Amino acid sequence: MNPEVVVVGGGPAGASCAYHLSKSGLNVLLLEKEKLPRFKLCAGCLSARTLGLLPESRKGLFLNTIRSGRLGFMGIEEVRVDAREEVAYIVDRRFFDLFLVEKAQEAGAELLQAEFIGFEKEESGYRVFTSKGDFFADFLVGADGVHSKTARILGFKKKGxxxxxxxxxxxxxxxxxxxxxxxxxxxxxxxxxxxxxxxxxxxxxxxxxxxxxxxxxxxxxxxxxxxxxxxxxxCPEGEGDIHTGRDRALLVGDSANMADPLLGEGIYYALWAGRLVSEAIVKNPSNPADTYRKLLKPLVDELLYAGKIARLAYRFQRLAYKMGKEFALASFYELLAGERSYKSLYWKGWLNFLKNLTVEKLMGIFRGHEGRSVGATPWL
Ligand SMILES: Cc1cc2nc3c(=O)[nH]c(=O)nc-3n(C[C@H](O)[C@H](O)[C@H](O)COP(=O)(O)OP(=O)(O)OC[C@H]3O[C@@H](n4cnc5c(N)ncnc54)[C@H](O)[C@@H]3O)c2cc1C
Structure with missing residues (x-):
């Protein structure tokens, strides 16, 4: 096979990318080191907005449907808020990832169970070394997860x-x-x-x-x-932590640090960015990295605003619990359903906080009463 694109990793990021590239008519080789279906440690929770990024015919994929959330504080008190509709689904990652890879294969991608060993730049493309031989491709996509070899070889260092x-x-x-x-x-x-x-x-x-x-x-x-x-x-702490790759070698999903710092949700972003990689390669084959960065802007904004909320919510956890009880859980459901962005959730949170700010609350924050309560496990 003479692939135009080698995609490393058959998780949601790689499978999504291979699916969209193949649908656009490119020759794709998808490398996965494990035999599928393979185990992946994950709670398997998909926000409802993820449905829009999935291929059709996903019957039987969802183990559970989520219509309600409980927010607990230190295991001693909790609030429960019901959603108006389904806000999330639980999947078994073995079969979810297999489903995505099969969809990519149906679209034309070739799956090879082989370990990616490394690559070298060769003329305008890449020579890719695997446990089952070498391949030459015009484009390389690293979707090989959090400890990505592709990202390492490209010179990106993991943090956060x-x-x-x-x-x-x-x-x-x-x-x-x-x-x-x-x-x-x-x-x-x-x-x-x-x-x-x-x-x-x-x-x-x-x-x-x-x-x-x-x-x-x-x-x-x-x-x-x-x-x-x-x-x-x-989880990225700033824009510089989101590693998108360079030239014709792009990174996607966990290998690019695309998990949300508030919830740790990564599947949604992996699927979304996988589609954008494909769009960038098709639109601008001579410099896809540049186009990819531009297309990623809304996704990057989501991750950065999730990070801003995370920094506040985890610094002031008692206050975050109170706000969750009062309004944030309901607004959160709108986010999970794709009706609200992290940016609007962030500003809504501030408005609500200022509207309900009392001198007593402010003093509490300064004294630490509203602050975080870690370390004092109440039942010990
Ligand atoms: C405990 C835990 C719970 C989580 N819960 C959730 C959740 O509920 N919801 C959510 O959205 N996210 C969750 N996440 C995050 C989510 O699992 C990841 O963000 C998501 O899997 C990223 O997809 P990916 O395709 O980028 O990487 P991965 O799913 O890690 O896929 C990478 C693939 O690359 C393959 N690979 C790696 N190296 C090579 C190589 N050298 N050669 C060939 N193949 C290779 C791997 O075998 C793997 O199949 C959780 C993560 C953890 C750790």
Whole structure:
């Protein structure tokens, strides 16, 4: 095969990119080192806005539908807000990713189970080295996840990863998710339905002992604790952390650090950016990196505003909980449904905060009463 594009990685970013490129008539070779379906540590929660980015005929993909959210504070109090409609879906990443790759294959992409080893620039394209031989391609797309070899070879250094731990266990939770804040310094703990069971996990950019926090929480809540698995979520702290690639070698999804710093949501951005990579290559084959950066602007804005909210919400977690209770959860549903952007959520949050600001509240912030409450696990 003489591919025009080699895409490295068969996760949502690579599969989406391969799908759109193939639909545009390009010859695509999709490299995936694992045999599909493969395990990927992930809570598998897709915001409802993600549906617009998925290929058709996804019947049977969703394990659970989410219509309600609970926001907890330190495991001791919580509020529940029902949404007007479905706001999210849970998938099993093994079959979700397989579905996406099969759609790319149906569109014409060739899948090769092989490990990407490296590449060299050769004339106007790239010589790509894999465990199953070399290929020459005009374009290279790195969609090889958080520890991307493609990004490393292009000279990008990773920073700002959230550590995360997760385990699946028995439990019943039908159409709701629970997010607990106040337990870690920069992140949250979650309990989501996962088919007939539940997934329990924690993610943080802080330095705390996540295993202890997760185990204490499970014990306190009567959740059967099983050994968790750990992985990283690459959340950008500023625009410079979003690595888009250069020339004809582009990066997408986790390899480009495209996960949202507030929620850790990465699938939506991976699918969206995968489509934009394809658009950039088709529109401007001589300098796709330039066009890709321009097309990415709305996506980058989303990640940056999510980061602004995250910095405030995780610095003032008690206040974030109060605001969540009063208005933010409902507004958040609009975001998940694609009716609101992070930018508008950010400004709405400020307006609401100022409208309800009292001297007492302000004093509380300065005294730290409204601030973060990490470290004082209440049941210990
Ligand atoms: C604990 C946890 C929970 C999460 N929960 C959610 C959630 O609920 N919702 C959400 O939206 N996001 C969630 N995320 C984030 C989400 O999993 C990622 O953002 C998403 O998977 C990014 O997709 P991707 O295609 O960029 O990378 P990946 O899904 O990581 O895919 C990369 C692919 O590249 C392949 N690969 C890597 N190196 C090579 C190589 N050298 N050669 C060939 N192939 C290679 C890998 O095998 C893999 O298949 C979670 C992450 C974690 C860690």
């Amino acid at each position: 990863v959230y550590k995360s731990l997760e385990f699946l266990t028995g439990g019943h939770m039908k159409e709701e998710v629970l997010i607990e804040i106040g337990l870690v310094s920069r992140g949250y703990l979650w309990v989501f339905p996962h088919g007939e069971g539940i997934s329990v996990g924690v993610a943080s950019a802080g330095k705390e002992d996540l295993t202890r926090i997760l185990k204490d929480y499970a014990d306190k809540k009567g959740i059967k604790y099983t050994h968790p698995k750990g992985w990283h979520i690459p």
